[in-house]
Amino acid sequence: MSDTQTIYNLATAGVRQLVPYPPGKPISELQRELGLTQIIKLASNENPLGPGSKAIAAIQAALPELARYPDGNGYTLKSALSAKLNVDFNQITLGNGSNEILELAARTFLTTASEVIFSQHAFAVYPLVTQAVGARAKVVPAKDYGHDLQAMLHQVTQDTRMVFIANPNNPTGTYLNSTELKSFLDELPQQVICILDEAYYEYAEQADYPDSIKWLEQFPNLIITRTFSKAYGLAGLRLGYSLSGLEMADLLNRVRQPFNCNMLALAAAEAALDDQEHLQRTLSVNSQGMKQLIQAFKELDLAWIPSVGNFISVDMQRPAMPVYEALLQQGVIVRPVANYEMPDHLRISIGTAEENKLFIDALSGYLSNVQ
Numbered sequence: 001m002s003d004t005q006t007i008y009n010l011a012t013a014g015v016r017q018l019v020p021y022p023p024g025k026p027i028s029e030l031q032r033e034l035g036l037t038q039i040i041k042l043a044s045n046e047n048p049l050g051p052g053s054k055a056i057a058a059i060q061a062a063l064p065e066l067a068r069y070p071d072g073n074g075y076t077l078k079s080a081l082s083a084k085l086n087v088d089f090n091q092i093t094l095g096n097g098s099n100e101i102l103e104l105a106a107r108t109f110l111t112t113a114s115e116v117i118f119s120q121h122a123f124a125v126y127p128l129v130t131q132a133v134g135a136r137a138k139v140v141p142a143k144d145y146g147h148d149l150q151a152m153l154h155q156v157t158q159d160t161r162m163v164f165i166a167n168p169n170n171p172t173g174t175y176l177n178s179t180e181l182k183s184f185l186d187e188l189p190q191q192v193i194c195i196l197d198e199a200y201y202e203y204a205e206q207a208d209y210p211d212s213i214k215w216l217e218q219f220p221n222l223i224i225t226r227t228f229s230k231a232y233g234l235a236g237l238r239l240g241y242s243l244s245g246l247e248m249a250d251l252l253n254r255v256r257q258p259f260n261c262n263m264l265a266l267a268a269a270e271a272a273l274d275d276q277e278h279l280q281r282t283l284s285v286n287s288q289g290m291k292q293l294i295q296a297f298k299e300l301d302l303a304w305i306p307s308v309g310n311f312i313s314v315d316m317q318r319p320a321m322p323v324y325e326a327l328l329q330q331g332v333i334v335r336p337v338a339n340y341e342m343p344d345h346l347r348i349s350i351g352t353a354e355e356n357k358l359f360i361d362a363l364s365g366y367l368s369n370v371q
């Protein structure tokens with residue numbers, strides 16, 4: 001085995017075809033490349049306020065314990081989630097980010113004979129976890145940038161084992177209401193696992209946004225995933241969880257590594273759950289920031305996709321990559337979404353008022369130069 005090609009040939013077919021997830025550009029990388037001092041990142045849907053003070057205090061208090069392994073069962077965090085969400089302790093599975101739960105589910109249920117359904121423009125991790133286990137992805141064309149549930153149901157066959165639904169969806173910010181989603185679940189055959197990805201759950205304050213937990217009893221094939229990475233401001237610690245029926249949680253926990261969630265993450269997440277004030281401030285900064293960006297898009301005559309998340313995708317009406325590159329030169333990192341089949345859009349995470357203004361100024365400057 002002298003050349004690397006030989007090693008590639010030893011990998012499974014799914015892995016050979018994998019294209020790695022392109023993360024938002026880290027601030028430190030742009031700093032290295034351009035030597036800029038002021039850089040803002042509105043590229044990974046992080047909380048612009050940072051973690052709350054309760055989470056930080058909990059991390060500091062946990063530091064002296066770091067020589068120990070974490071509690072592999074996440075007892076105190078799961079107890080807190082159980083009480084807050086009114087679900088049984090054993091319905092909860094903790095993950096190293098909710099992305100890990102997506103992967104656990106794929107490894108639990110999929111083989112190379114399985115089909116997996118998800119929507120065009122849906123979250124990029126779905127094709128990754130599907131391909132990594134060699135299952136076959138069926139991508140269903142979107143409707144108005146959102147999930148076309150009827151079309152997704154039509155794609156279900158005997159071989160379909162899993163369907164991913166992001167609600168709200170990233171990068172489009174679209175959402176499905178309670179009625180639509182409930183009738184989808186009613187029609188979905190029970191041998192198809194439905195992963196309902198609610199990473200932006202806390203931001204979706206619309207009256208008809210589903211309270212999906214109440215469906216768990218009726219649908220043992222349902223897995224709801226949530227995260228501390230977005231509204232709770234703890235993306236760097238990697239902590240997510242799923243809610244499901246007891247049998248489902250038992251299966252996921254069999255596949256899960258015993259110490260998949262670290263001690264600082266467990267402590268911080270538990271404290272963050274209790275920090276209502278920080279969450280409220282986060283939501284209010286987000287809705288004001290969303291208005292600020294929409295106002296700017298109106299003034300710049302740009303179309304956007306209405307979003308219920310903490311980000312918004314805007315149509316540049318031209319290939320977006322040069323705009324992205326020009327913004328980088330100004331120290332503004334946003335997210336190109338060509339890998340989501342949206343080559344003319346940029347996705348902007350909502351920042352603080354000041355960050356939003358820096359982005360708007362940089363974008364206006366660029367557009368007035370090219371027009």
Ligand SMILES: *Cc1c(COP(=O)(O)O)cnc(C)c1O
Pocket residue numbers: 045096097098099100123166169170197199226227228229230235238239240
């Ligand atoms: C950010 C995001 C996640 C998960 O992130 P974790 O940090 O792994 O919890 C999951 N789904 C969607 C749609 C996301 O945008």
